[in-house]
Amino acid sequence: VSGHVDLNLAARCQAGVPGAFEELYRAHSPRLFGLACRLVGRRDAEDLLQDIFLAAHRKLRLYKGDAALGTWLFRLATNLCLDHLRSRTAHAGKLTDPLDDEPGAPPTASGPVLGVIDRVDLERAIDTLPPGCRTVFVLHDVEGCEHREIATVLGISDGTSKSQLHKARLRLRRALAPERTR
Amino acid sequence: MTEPCRTLAPQVSAYVDGELSPTDAHAFARHVDTCAACRGLVQDLQRLRKAARTLGPIAPASDLWTRLQHQLPSDPPSVAAAARPRLGGVWWLAATAVVALGAAAWLIDRRVLPSSSTELAPSAIPAGNAAPLDAVETAVAEIDRAAQPYAAVLLELERSAADVADTGLARVLRAQLDAADRAIAAGRAALAIDPESTIAREALVDALRRKHAVIDAAGTLLQEVQRLDPERAARAAVLLTKG
Numbered sequence: 001v002s003g004h005v006d007l008n009l010a011a012r013c014q015a016g017v018p019g020a021f022e023e024l025y026r027a028h029s030p031r032l033f034g035l036a037c038r039l040v041g042r043r044d045a046e047d048l049l050q051d052i053f054l055a056a057h058r059k060l061r062l063y064k065g066d067a068a069l070g071t072w073l074f075r076l077a078t079n080l081c082l083d084h085l086r087s088r089t090a091h092a093g094k095l096t097d098p099l100d101d102e103p104g105a106p107p108t109a110s111g112p113v114l115g116v117i118d119r120v121d122l123e124r125a126i127d128t129l130p131p132g133c134r135t136v137f138v139l140h141d142v143e144g145c146e147h148r149e150i151a152t153v154l155g156i157s158d159g160t161s162k163s164q165l166h167k168a169r170l171r172l173r174r175a176l177a178p179e180r181t182r
Numbered sequence: 183m184t185e186p187c188r189t190l191a192p193q194v195s196a197y198v199d200g201e202l203s204p205t206d207a208h209a210f211a212r213h214v215d216t217c218a219a220c221r222g223l224v225q226d227l228q229r230l231r232k233a234a235r236t237l238g239p240i241a242p243a244s245d246l247w248t249r250l251q252h253q254l255p256s257d258p259p260s261v262a263a264a265a266r267p268r269l270g271g272v273w274w275l276a277a278t279a280v281v282a283l284g285a286a287a288w289l290i291d292r293r294v295l296p297s298s299s300t301e302l303a304p305s306a307i308p309a310g311n312a313a314p315l316d317a318v319e320t321a322v323a324e325i326d327r328a329a330q331p332y333a334a335v336l337l338e339l340e341r342s343a344a345d346v347a348d349t350g351l352a353r354v355l356r357a358q359l360d361a362a363d364r365a366i367a368a369g370r371a372a373l374a375i376d377p378e379s380t381i382a383r384e385a386l387v388d389a390l391r392r393k394h395a396v397i398d399a400a401g402t403l404l405q406e407v408q409r410l411d412p413e414r415a416a417r418a419a420v421l422l423t424k425g
Binding site: 007021022025026029030031033034037038045046049050053054057065110111112113114117119122123137141142144162163165166169172173176 | 230
């Protein structure tokens with residue numbers, strides 16, 4: 001049923017039915033804006049969201065209904081966010097970056113160090129991550145993507161995606177831990 | 183910090199995500215039972231993972247849609263006049279189909295479903311099963327015949343891949359016609375098993391009507407788009423997508 005609804009909405013957008021593209025925007029912009037904020041930062045996210053929907057408007061003819069419209073838009077948005085990041089970083093083409101701590105470094109604390117994690121603190125901590133592991137963390141832990149999908153979109157191996165995720169989690173743990181336990 | 187920690191720590195995330203093999207997971211769990219540091223790390227990463235999942239969508243500024251709207255092309259891609267001429271040759275097919283549809287609709291109403299949609303009038307059911315089934319098959323054949331010109335139109339639209347709107351609409355049409363065809367096939371199969379089943383007959387009639395409605399809406403849409411009348415084409419598109 002949802003596939004039928006998606007095809008109908010895509011067709012109505014293409015036919016220029018009044019209100020159809022706004023319906024598409026209202027339904028999907030919050031998730032895509034959240035993605036953009038976390039991947040490229042809030043400052044650039046608004047411009048990027050507009051680019052995402054302008055690209056969607058141009059490319060809707062390529063939507064074949066073989067995935068949910070939300071998934072199609074999410075992929076489009078992810079690619080545009082990554083292009084944006086690549087243009088900002090000195091890394092050519094790849095968004096993996098070495099961290100100063102060894103991947104999978106053994107735990108140093110003698111027990112759990114995190115209490116209740118405040119959302120605002122977590123958003124702020126994510127924002128401080130290096131682009132490579134931040135991207136993997138957002139796509140995997142926030143958006144629920146599989147390592148295989150992430151590896152494909154980033155042009156890296158599954159193993160690299162996993163190690164980047166682990167690095168991101170260790171960094172976030174350290175960033176969110178009370179100072180006395182760091 | 184122990185040697186097992188050094189070996190097992192890189193697996194913590196995989197353990198938390200349930201990605202370790204049963205053997206590795208078992209070994210890791212045994213270590214965690216005896217190592218407070220690794221147990222603490224597991225608990226923290228589980229907590230972190232759970233918190234990350236709660237980070238939901240973020241609403242963009244309310245005026246962003248207005249700003250975006252100004253940047254969108256003013257002409258809907260579907261009614262771009264420049265794209266039409268090469269499709270001109272197929273419109274007559276759509277027009278001929280409308281005539282055939284009239285006959286098919288008459289057959290559905292008068293021969294397949296004589297008096298009401300809920301019960302067949304006894305007078306409309308001749309002795310034996312052959313006559314009503316013939317009527318059903320005739321109606322199915324008429325609907326199929328009426329749909330043929332549209333199949334040609336759809337093919338033409340699908341070939342013109344550069345035309346943004348037509349390919350999208352063709353996909354919707356194709357999906358709806360396919361759905362109606364599947365329902366018709368199911369209805370025919372049910373009637374073959376039990377020719378006297380009122381439910382099966384009604385299901386088939388309903389499927390035939392649906393196909394008729396899709397074709398009818400498609401005809402309206404194609405004709406309106408042909409006339410390059412954006413507003414009427416848009417209204418027709420709404421009718422079609424409701425089909």
